[in-house]
Amino acid sequence: MGPVPRVHRLALGGALQATLALAGLGPASLAGCSSSAVGVDACKQVEAARCQAADACGVSLEPPYSTSGTDVDACIRYYDIACLHGLASGSDPGAAAVNACVAAIGDHPCAKGGPNLVLSPESDPKCAWLVPPAAPTPAEAGATNSEAGDATSE
Numbered sequence: 001m002g003p004v005p006r007v008h009r010l011a012l013g014g015a016l017q018a019t020l021a022l023a024g025l026g027p028a029s030l031a032g033c034s035s036s037a038v039g040v041d042a043c044k045q046v047e048a049a050r051c052q053a054a055d056a057c058g059v060s061l062e063p064p065y066s067t068s069g070t071d072v073d074a075c076i077r078y079y080d081i082a083c084l085h086g087l088a089s090g091s092d093p094g095a096a097a098v099n100a101c102v103a104a105i106g107d108h109p110c111a112k113g114g115p116n117l118v119l120s121p122e123s124d125p126k127c128a129w130l131v132p133p134a135a136p137t138p139a140e141a142g143a144t145n146s147e148a149g150d151a152t153s154e
Contacts, residue, residue, distance in 0.1 A: 036086075037084060037085055037086030038086045038087055038089075038090055038091060038092050039086045039087030039089070039091070039092040039093070040083055040084060040085075040086050041092075041098075042087060042092055042093060042098045043079070043082075043083035043086065043087055044079060044080060044083045045098050045102050046098065046101055046102060046105070046121060046127070046130070047075075047076070047079035047082070047083060048076050048079065048102075049101075049102040049105040049106055049121075050105060050109075050117070050118050050121060051072050051075035051076050051079065052072055052076075052106070053105055053106060053109035053110075053117070053118050054072070054075070054118050055072075056109055056110065057109050057110035057116050057117075057118045057119075058110075059116075059118045059119065061074070061075050087130075087132075088132045089129070089130075089131075089132045089133060093129040097126075097129055100126040101121065101124070101126050101127035101129070101130070103126070104117060104121075104124045104126040104127060105117045105118070105121055105124075105127070
Protein backbone atom coordinates (compact mmCIF):
# COMPACT_ATOMS: atom_id res chain seq x y z
CA MET A 1 0.00 0.00 0.00
CA GLY A 2 1.39 3.39 -0.98
CA PRO A 3 1.78 6.39 1.29
CA VAL A 4 -1.35 8.21 2.39
CA PRO A 5 -1.25 11.94 1.57
CA ARG A 6 -0.88 14.48 4.35
CA VAL A 7 -4.14 15.88 5.72
CA HIS A 8 -3.60 19.39 4.44
CA ARG A 9 -2.03 18.03 1.28
CA LEU A 10 -5.35 16.30 0.57
CA ALA A 11 -6.95 19.72 0.47
CA LEU A 12 -5.46 20.22 -2.96
CA GLY A 13 -7.53 17.40 -4.41
CA GLY A 14 -9.90 14.65 -3.48
CA ALA A 15 -11.83 14.33 -0.26
CA LEU A 16 -10.80 17.64 1.30
CA GLN A 17 -11.69 19.71 -1.73
CA ALA A 18 -15.12 20.19 -0.20
CA THR A 19 -13.54 21.36 3.04
CA LEU A 20 -11.49 23.93 1.19
CA ALA A 21 -14.64 25.09 -0.51
CA LEU A 22 -16.22 25.34 2.93
CA ALA A 23 -13.29 27.36 4.10
CA GLY A 24 -13.72 29.64 1.08
CA LEU A 25 -10.43 28.60 -0.45
CA GLY A 26 -11.51 28.14 -4.04
CA PRO A 27 -9.13 29.55 -6.67
CA ALA A 28 -11.05 32.82 -6.92
CA SER A 29 -10.85 33.46 -3.19
CA LEU A 30 -7.07 33.18 -3.15
CA ALA A 31 -6.83 36.46 -5.05
CA GLY A 32 -7.44 38.64 -2.01
CA CYS A 33 -8.34 38.86 1.63
CA SER A 34 -11.50 40.11 3.21
CA SER A 35 -12.50 41.04 6.71
CA SER A 36 -15.97 39.55 6.19
CA ALA A 37 -14.89 35.93 6.79
CA VAL A 38 -17.42 33.95 8.82
CA GLY A 39 -16.66 30.89 10.92
CA VAL A 40 -12.88 31.31 11.08
CA ASP A 41 -12.65 29.86 14.59
CA ALA A 42 -15.04 27.03 13.69
CA CYS A 43 -12.85 26.14 10.72
CA LYS A 44 -9.67 26.23 12.83
CA GLN A 45 -11.18 24.01 15.54
CA VAL A 46 -12.40 21.36 13.09
CA GLU A 47 -9.14 21.34 11.15
CA ALA A 48 -7.09 21.10 14.36
CA ALA A 49 -9.18 18.09 15.41
CA ARG A 50 -8.57 16.49 12.02
CA CYS A 51 -4.82 17.14 12.23
CA GLN A 52 -4.70 15.62 15.71
CA ALA A 53 -6.67 12.52 14.67
CA ALA A 54 -4.81 11.87 11.41
CA ASP A 55 -2.26 9.47 12.87
CA ALA A 56 -4.95 7.27 14.44
CA CYS A 57 -6.54 6.92 11.00
CA GLY A 58 -3.31 6.22 9.14
CA VAL A 59 -3.35 9.58 7.36
CA SER A 60 0.20 10.82 6.94
CA LEU A 61 1.04 14.41 7.85
CA GLU A 62 3.91 14.77 5.40
CA PRO A 63 4.66 17.12 3.48
CA PRO A 64 5.07 20.01 3.95
CA TYR A 65 8.02 19.37 6.10
CA SER A 66 8.60 21.41 9.20
CA THR A 67 11.85 22.10 10.98
CA SER A 68 10.16 23.05 14.24
CA GLY A 69 7.49 21.23 16.19
CA THR A 70 5.67 18.09 15.16
CA ASP A 71 3.84 17.21 11.97
CA VAL A 72 0.58 17.85 13.84
CA ASP A 73 1.83 21.33 14.77
CA ALA A 74 2.69 22.01 11.11
CA CYS A 75 -0.75 20.81 10.00
CA ILE A 76 -2.48 23.08 12.52
CA ARG A 77 -0.31 26.05 11.48
CA TYR A 78 -1.29 25.41 7.85
CA TYR A 79 -5.00 25.54 8.69
CA ASP A 80 -4.57 28.57 10.96
CA ILE A 81 -3.84 30.43 7.73
CA ALA A 82 -6.13 28.49 5.38
CA CYS A 83 -9.12 29.09 7.66
CA LEU A 84 -8.74 32.86 7.57
CA HIS A 85 -11.17 32.84 4.63
CA GLY A 86 -13.90 31.41 6.86
CA LEU A 87 -16.61 28.93 5.95
CA ALA A 88 -18.16 28.87 2.48
CA SER A 89 -21.58 28.43 4.05
CA GLY A 90 -21.40 32.06 5.10
CA SER A 91 -22.76 31.30 8.54
CA ASP A 92 -21.12 30.33 11.80
CA PRO A 93 -22.76 27.16 13.16
CA GLY A 94 -22.25 28.25 16.78
CA ALA A 95 -20.13 26.90 19.60
CA ALA A 96 -22.37 23.92 20.43
CA ALA A 97 -22.33 22.60 16.85
CA VAL A 98 -18.58 23.14 16.51
CA ASN A 99 -17.90 21.41 19.84
CA ALA A 100 -20.11 18.45 18.84
CA CYS A 101 -18.29 18.09 15.51
CA VAL A 102 -14.85 18.35 17.11
CA ALA A 103 -15.90 15.76 19.71
CA ALA A 104 -17.12 13.40 16.98
CA ILE A 105 -13.79 13.66 15.19
CA GLY A 106 -11.93 13.06 18.45
CA ASP A 107 -14.19 10.22 19.62
CA HIS A 108 -14.36 8.18 16.43
CA PRO A 109 -12.17 9.64 13.69
CA CYS A 110 -12.06 6.41 11.70
CA ALA A 111 -14.40 3.88 13.27
CA LYS A 112 -14.25 0.43 11.74
CA GLY A 113 -16.88 0.22 9.03
CA GLY A 114 -17.70 3.90 9.46
CA PRO A 115 -16.56 7.05 7.73
CA ASN A 116 -13.04 8.40 8.08
CA LEU A 117 -13.74 11.76 9.71
CA VAL A 118 -10.20 12.95 9.06
CA LEU A 119 -10.86 12.67 5.34
CA SER A 120 -14.55 13.59 5.32
CA PRO A 121 -15.79 15.10 8.58
CA GLU A 122 -19.04 16.19 6.94
CA SER A 123 -20.05 12.51 6.73
CA ASP A 124 -20.86 12.52 10.46
CA PRO A 125 -24.28 14.01 11.32
CA LYS A 126 -22.66 16.19 13.99
CA CYS A 127 -20.50 17.78 11.28
CA ALA A 128 -23.17 17.97 8.56
CA TRP A 129 -23.11 21.77 8.86
CA LEU A 130 -19.78 21.66 7.00
CA VAL A 131 -21.68 20.98 3.77
CA PRO A 132 -22.40 24.32 2.11
CA PRO A 133 -25.94 25.03 0.95
CA ALA A 134 -26.68 23.86 -2.56
CA ALA A 135 -26.38 26.48 -5.25
CA PRO A 136 -29.68 27.39 -6.86
CA THR A 137 -30.41 25.72 -10.16
CA PRO A 138 -30.55 28.02 -13.20
CA ALA A 139 -34.36 27.70 -13.16
CA GLU A 140 -34.51 28.71 -9.49
CA ALA A 141 -32.13 31.60 -10.09
CA GLY A 142 -34.25 32.76 -13.03
CA ALA A 143 -37.43 32.55 -10.96
CA THR A 144 -35.82 34.59 -8.21
CA ASN A 145 -34.66 37.22 -10.70
CA SER A 146 -38.07 37.45 -12.39
CA GLU A 147 -39.82 37.65 -9.01
CA ALA A 148 -37.53 40.51 -8.06
CA GLY A 149 -38.39 42.24 -11.34
CA ASP A 150 -42.11 41.76 -10.71
CA ALA A 151 -41.80 43.27 -7.25
CA THR A 152 -40.07 46.38 -8.54
CA SER A 153 -42.57 46.92 -11.35
CA GLU A 154 -45.60 46.99 -9.03
